[in-house]
Amino acid sequence: MSEPVADRLRADVAVIGSGPGGSVTATLCAEAGYSTLLVEEGPDLPLDAMAHFSGEEILHKYRHAGVTMAFGNPSITYVEGRCVGGGSEVNRGLYHRTPPYVLEQWAGSHHVDALTPEALAPHFEACEATARIAALPGTPPPLSQRLGEGAMRLGWDAIAAHRLYDYETGRKQSMSATFVPRFRQAGGRVIADMRAQRIRRINGRWEVTARHRSTGSVTIVADALFVACGAVQTPALLRRSGIRHNIGDSLRFHPMLKAVALFDTPVNRLGDPDPVHQIKMFEPRFGIGCSISSPAMLALALAANPPMRARIAADAARMGLYYVQNGTGHGRVRTLPGCHDPVVSVCHEQAELDQLYDGLQHLIRALFAAGAQAVQPCMPGFAMLRSVEDMATLPECLPRKSAMLTSVHVFASCPMGEDRRLSATDSWGRIHDADGLRIADASLMCGPTIANPQGSVMAIAHRNALHAIARRFA
């Protein structure tokens, strides 16, 4: 049980949510000399409190133990972190800066000021100086290399992605290992196990009504407030608090389809570093990469494919799990009266689903080119494929009923920009007409980041926090 806290707290700045967006923002505010509270609904657990991608980690560090769904045809099962550090604690830390064409698209579609690669570069550099990124030293594990080899044989480009990872110490560069200690060193205070329920403006200050696990009801009064609860919970909190203009209307994902390849030789050895190869040349239509391929993750992916699953016991070392993802799915976040948890719905454009399915076929081709003896698309009703020729038996388009879409990336539910018809905040995360209330997380993106999003979330939070501090949060 966490330490009780006072039932009334006062700070210059309160930041709700301690994921990459909230941690970066809170650190800069504390270092600028403001008394700053960083409020987190989940527990404060050491990075290595439990094995990465274990059932225990899922129960303790994931929201709803990983059972969260956007309802649609097809639905998307998505996961989020819920602990000090948010998603950065449970993710793989694959790292990219926002692709320049994505920034250009956002600046154009939502009229975001000063969002160029050059303007963002110092913010990326500043974040990368604390949460360091590195290339895998030495050769990537065989599971990863196989994807690279398959791509090469087909004349495609594959890259080995950098990660937010310190390969010398073998430690992930999560928020609890990087920005949160820096925040504490600057005098900031983290309060874990406390959920913000509502916010309101009263007497020129922000009042947050929260519930702490030990203390019960707590009121926080702050001069400046940042909401950084992640792309689903931020719109939920704002809508519960009566703030609704373009809030929660445009949630986006990176839905994935997966396939398991069975190779002739071992590719998946216990203790191998995480795979890092990605095929990015087809983006934004789709991107391809490698997934964690522990027996538990293989079994989960193959839940609807018993024949391939039956081989895990004997052949897990020869099996690799791979994904293809794109930006299909346009979601909405809504709160229901008397209901604690928001309801998320999603609809798809056929063209985007077609591109994702085309991506799955590219992935299967790459795996056979890499020497796979069999490839199993991870969907009910899909047979195990023994050769590229067997691909002729695949359905013509993705069957919506059986598509098992999963996503670990959510964003864009409260986009920034000067175009008020589309955006929830201005170009700097300030909610339109809300007395300086700011958003500081993945909600602000104007669409899918296409690349892995954590770098973008941190850099944009860094840019916006400096902007807010320079204006004394006006």
Added chain:
Amino acid sequence: MLPDFTATVGALAATVAEREQGAGGSPQAARDFVLASFAAMPGYLRPPLRAATLFFDAWPLPRRGRFFHALSPAERRAQMEAWEAGPAHMLMRFYVSLALVSLWHE
């Protein structure tokens, strides 16, 4: 006797465990993992899922005179496989997926 949610989850986890050749986890740990995941799920999903689970526990009563959780392992397996191939496949996939994570984690 009434349908029993915990016993049904335990019976489903045990059936998955029995089928899953080579997985090192115990059926009890799988049951506990499924129950803990259920407890953490969004509030609006729990009541319908619990109701559906109890309904399936009672399903074999008219024909076999026993709840699903009280059937023999062989009968449970046959019943579960029938559900997996029919309209209950989504509910079954939900339970099977969670049980698999726990069973294969060991």
